[in-house]
Amino acid sequence: MEQRFKSISQKRRFWQFPWGYKESFLISFGILISGFIIEYISDGKGISLPGWPINLIFILFFIVYFVFVYKYVKHPIVKWFSSTQAAISSISVLTFLILLMGFIPQENQNVMPFIRKIGLSHVTGSMPYFLCSFYLLVILGFTIVRRFLPFTIKNFAFFLNHAGLWIVVVAASLGSADLWRLNMQLVENKTNFVAYDTQRNPFKMPFALKLLNFSIEEYPPNIALMDNKSGSLKIKKGDKLIDVIKDTITRIENWEIVIDKYIESAIKDSAGYNTSSHVGAVPAVYLIAKNIQTKKIKDGWVTCGSFLMTPEFLMLNDEYSVAMTIPRPKKFSSEIRVFNSIEDFTDIVIEVNKPVKVCGWNIYQSGYNEKMGKWSNMSIVELVRDPWLPVVYTGIFMMLAGAVYLVWMGRWERQKLMRLKL
Amino acid sequence: MTWLNYPFFVFLTSGLWIAGLLILLFSKTSKFRIVSDILLICGVLSLLYFTVALWINLERPTFRTLAETRLWYAIFISVIGIILFYRWKLIWMLGYCLFMSILFIFINYLNPDTFDKTLMPALQSPWFIPHVIVYIIGYAFLAVSSLIGIKGLYLLSKSKSVEKTIKLADNIVYIGFSFLTFGLLFGALWAKEAWGHYWTWDPKETWSFLTWMVYLLFIHFRISKKKNIRSSLWILAIAFVVLLICWFGINYLPSTQTSVHIYS
Ligand code: HEM
Numbered sequence: 001m002e003q004r005f006k007s008i009s010q011k012r013r014f015w016q017f018p019w020g021y022k023e024s025f026l027i028s029f030g031i032l033i034s035g036f037i038i039e040y041i042s043d044g045k046g047i048s049l050p051g052w053p054i055n056l057i058f059i060l061f062f063i064v065y066f067v068f069v070y071k072y073v074k075h076p077i078v079k080w081f082s083s084t085q086a087a088i089s090s091i092s093v094l095t096f097l098i099l100l101m102g103f104i105p106q107e108n109q110n111v112m113p114f115i116r117k118i119g120l121s122h123v124t125g126s127m128p129y130f131l132c133s134f135y136l137l138v139i140l141g142f143t144i145v146r147r148f149l150p151f152t153i154k155n156f157a158f159f160l161n162h163a164g165l166w167i168v169v170v171a172a173s174l175g176s177a178d179l180w181r182l183n184m185q186l187v188e189n190k191t192n193f194v195a196y197d198t199q200r201n202p203f204k205m206p207f208a209l210k211l212l213n214f215s216i217e218e219y220p221p222n223i224a225l226m227d228n229k230s231g232s233l234k235i236k237k238g239d240k241l242i243d244v245i246k247d248t249i250t251r252i253e254n255w256e257i258v259i260d261k262y263i264e265s266a267i268k269d270s271a272g273y274n275t276s277s278h279v280g281a282v283p284a285v286y287l288i289a290k291n292i293q294t295k296k297i298k299d300g301w302v303t304c305g306s307f308l309m310t311p312e313f314l315m316l317n318d319e320y321s322v323a324m325t326i327p328r329p330k331k332f333s334s335e336i337r338v339f340n341s342i343e344d345f346t347d348i349v350i351e352v353n354k355p356v357k358v359c360g361w362n363i364y365q366s367g368y369n370e371k372m373g374k375w376s377n378m379s380i381v382e383l384v385r386d387p388w389l390p391v392v393y394t395g396i397f398m399m400l401a402g403a404v405y406l407v408w409m410g411r412w413e414r415q416k417l418m419r420l421k422l
Numbered sequence: 423m424t425w426l427n428y429p430f431f432v433f434l435t436s437g438l439w440i441a442g443l444l445i446l447l448f449s450k451t452s453k454f455r456i457v458s459d460i461l462l463i464c465g466v467l468s469l470l471y472f473t474v475a476l477w478i479n480l481e482r483p484t485f486r487t488l489a490e491t492r493l494w495y496a497i498f499i500s501v502i503g504i505i506l507f508y509r510w511k512l513i514w515m516l517g518y519c520l521f522m523s524i525l526f527i528f529i530n531y532l533n534p535d536t537f538d539k540t541l542m543p544a545l546q547s548p549w550f551i552p553h554v555i556v557y558i559i560g561y562a563f564l565a566v567s568s569l570i571g572i573k574g575l576y577l578l579s580k581s582k583s584v585e586k587t588i589k590l591a592d593n594i595v596y597i598g599f600s601f602l603t604f605g606l607l608f609g610a611l612w613a614k615e616a617w618g619h620y621w622t623w624d625p626k627e628t629w630s631f632l633t634w635m636v637y638l639l640f641i642h643f644r645i646s647k648k649k650n651i652r653s654s655l656w657i658l659a660i661a662f663v664v665l666l667i668c669w670f671g672i673n674y675l676p677s678t679q680t681s682v683h684i685y686s
Contacts, residue, residue: 084646095635102628353547353616384618396607403600411592
C-alpha cells in the first residue's frame with residue numbers, strides 16, 4: 001500500500017526519465033514492428049550480414065562506442081540502456097518472435113504470402129529478428145560496460161555470464177558470414193580439388209583429396225514377421241526384432257523359428273546361397289519354422305535383398321511370412337589421401353562425428369551413394385572453414401564457468417530456507 | 423569383470439543408496455550424517471569399480487554400447503545429486519537423482535547389453551551422455567521450481583507470506599537454469615564438432631531456447647527493483663508450460679516435420 005501511495009504522489013509522466021517498463025516495452029515492440037515493416041517493403045528478402053573485415057570493424061566500433069558513451073555521455077537514456085526494464089523488454093520481444101517461429105513451420109514453401117513477406121517463414125534470416133537481437137545486444141553491451149567499469153572481483157561471475165553470451169552471439173552470427181561450407185564428391189582412386197557451395201559455385205581448394213577406400217560397417221540384420229497383404233512388418237512399438245544369431249530358437253505367434261544357417265555375405269546360385277564377397281552380396285539365413293499347433297514345418301532362405309538381388313521371404317501361411325530387415329549402417333568412413341603437393345601427402349580417415357582438420361579446413365564425412373549402400377565407391381565430404389571458432393568457443397567456456405558459479409552460489413545465501421517442505 | 427558380475431553390483435549399489443537415503447530421512451540429529459555420506463559414496467564407488475573393471479577387461483573404453491552408456495548416466499547423475507545435496511541440502515533432489523540412477527542400472531539389469539545395436543552413427547559421440555544428463559537434471563529442477571511457484575500463488579491467494587517460498591524458487595531456478603545452459607552449450611559444442619554448425623533452429627532447439635529465455639526473464643524480473651511477486655510467480659508457471667511443450671509437446675506442433683531430436 002505504502003509503495004502504491006508513493007508512486008501516485010510522485011507520478012512520473014509518460015516518457016519522462018527515468019523510463020520504466022511502459023517505455024521499454026513500447027520501444028521493443030516498436031522495433032519489432034519496424035522490422036516487420038522493413039521486411040514487408042523489401043518483399044521478404046531477409047538480410048545478410050557482412051563478412052570479413054567489415055564484421056570485425058563493426059564489433060570493435062561497438063565496443064569502443066559502449067565504453068565511450070558510458071564514460072562521457074551523462075544522459076539518463078544511457079542509464080536506461082543498462083536497466084533491467086530495458087533488458088526484460090528486449091528479452092521479451094525476442095522470446096515473442098521466437099515463439100512465433102516455434103509455431104510456424106520454417107523454410108516451408110506453402111505458407112501464406114503475408115507470413116512470408118513479413119519474414120515469419122524465415123525468422124532467423126529476417127529483419128525483425130536481426131533488429132530485435134541487435135537491440136538486445138546493445139542493451140547487454142551497455143550493461144556489461146556499466147558493471148565492468150570499474151572492475152571488481154565481485155562482478156566476475158556477472159561478467160562471465162553476460163560477456164560470454166555477448167561474445168557467443170556476436171561472434172557466431174557475424175562470423176557466420178565468414179563460414180565456408182563446401183561439398184566435395186570423391187570417387188575411389190580419383191583425385192579431386194574442386195568443391196561446391198550450396199549454390200553449386202565451384203571453388204578450388206588449396207589441397208587435393210583422393211579417396212582410397214570407402215567402407216560401411218553394418219549392424220547385423222534382423223528378422224520379423226511380415227503381413228503378406230500389406231508387406232509391412234508386424235511389430236508393435238517396443239517389440240524387439242529378432243537378432244540373427246546362428247542356432248537361436250525364437251517363438252513368434254504360433255511358430256517356433258530356428259536359425260539354421262547364417263551367411264553374412266552370400267550370393268544365390270542354383271544350389272541356394274553360398275558365401276561370396278561379390279558386389280551386391282546379401283546376408284542370408286536359412287530358417288526352419290515349426291507350427292506349434294499343427295506341427296507343420298516350413299523352411300527356406302530369407303534375405304533382405306540388395307540393389308542386385310531380390311529379397312526372399314519364407315511364407316508361413318496365407319497371412320504371414322518371415323522377412324529380413326535391411327541392415328542399418330553402424331558407421332561409415334573414408335580413407336583419404338590429402339595432397340598439399342604431388343610429393344607431399346598424408347593419409348587420413350574420417351567418419352561421422354570424427355572430422356579431421358587439414359590446412360584450417362575441417363573435413364566431415366557427409367554422405368555416400370545410398371543406392372549402392374555397402375558397395376558405394378563414392379563418398380561425399382563436407383569441407384568447413386570457420387575462422388571465428390576460437391572466439392565463439394571462448395564465449396561458450398565463459399558461459400559454462402558462469403553457470404558453474406550460479407549452481408554453486410545460487411541467488412540467496414544457503415540457509416535453512418533450503419529445507420523444502422513441499 | 424564381465425556383465426555376468428553385474429547383478430551383484432546392481433544390488434550392492436542400490437542397497438547402499440537406499441540405506442543412505444533412509445538414514446538421512448529418518449535420523450533426527452546430524453549424528454548419522456557421516457554414515458549416510460559414506461554409504462552414498464560407496465554406492466557410487468561400487469558402480470564406478472564395475473565400470474572401470476569392465477573397461478580394463480574389454481581393453482577398450484566403456485562408451486560404446488547403450489548399456490555402457492547407461493552405466494555412465496547412472497554414475498554421473500548420482501555424483502551430481504550428491505554434490506548438489508552436499509551444497510544445498512535438497513534431500514528430495516538427492517532422492518530424484520538416485521532414483522534415476524537406480525532406474526538406469528535396473529534397465530541394464532533387465533536387458534543386459536542387448537539394446538546396444540541401435541545407436542545411430544550421429545549419436546555415437548562423447549557429448550551424448552553429458553548433453554542428456556544435464557537436461558534431465560535441469561528439467562527436474564525447473565519442474566520443482568514451478569511447483570514452488572504454484573505453492574506461492576496458493577499462499578498469495580490466502581494472503582500468507584511468500585517471502586521464503588519465492589526465495590527458494592529463485593535458488594532452484596538458478597540451479598535449473600544453469601543446467602539448462604549447460605545443456606544448450608553442450609548441444610552447440612557437439613553439433614559444431616559433429617556437423618559443423620552450432621545451432622540449426624531445429625524445433626527442439628527452438629523450444630529449448632524458448633524455455634531458456636523464459637527462465638532468463640524470470641531471473642531478471644526478480645533482480646529488477648520494481649518487481650512484483652505475483653507476476654514473478656506467474657512467469658514461473660508460464661515457463662513450465664513452455665518447458666512441457668519442449669519436453670513432450672514438440673511432436674504435435676505444426677512446425678515439427680523433421681527433427682534430429684525425434685525418434686519414432
Ligand atoms: C547467460 C545469460 C544470462 C545470465 C545467466 C544472466 C544472469 C544474471 C544475473 C545472475 C544477474 C544478477 C547479477 C548480480 O546482481 O550480481 C543479472 C543481472 C542483469 N542482467 Fe543478466 N543474465 C543473462 C543475460 C542477460 C541479457 C541477455 C541481458 C540483457 C539484454 C541481461 C541484462 C542484465 C541486467 C541489466 C542486469 C542488472 C545488472 C545490474 O543491475 O547491475 N542479462 N543477470
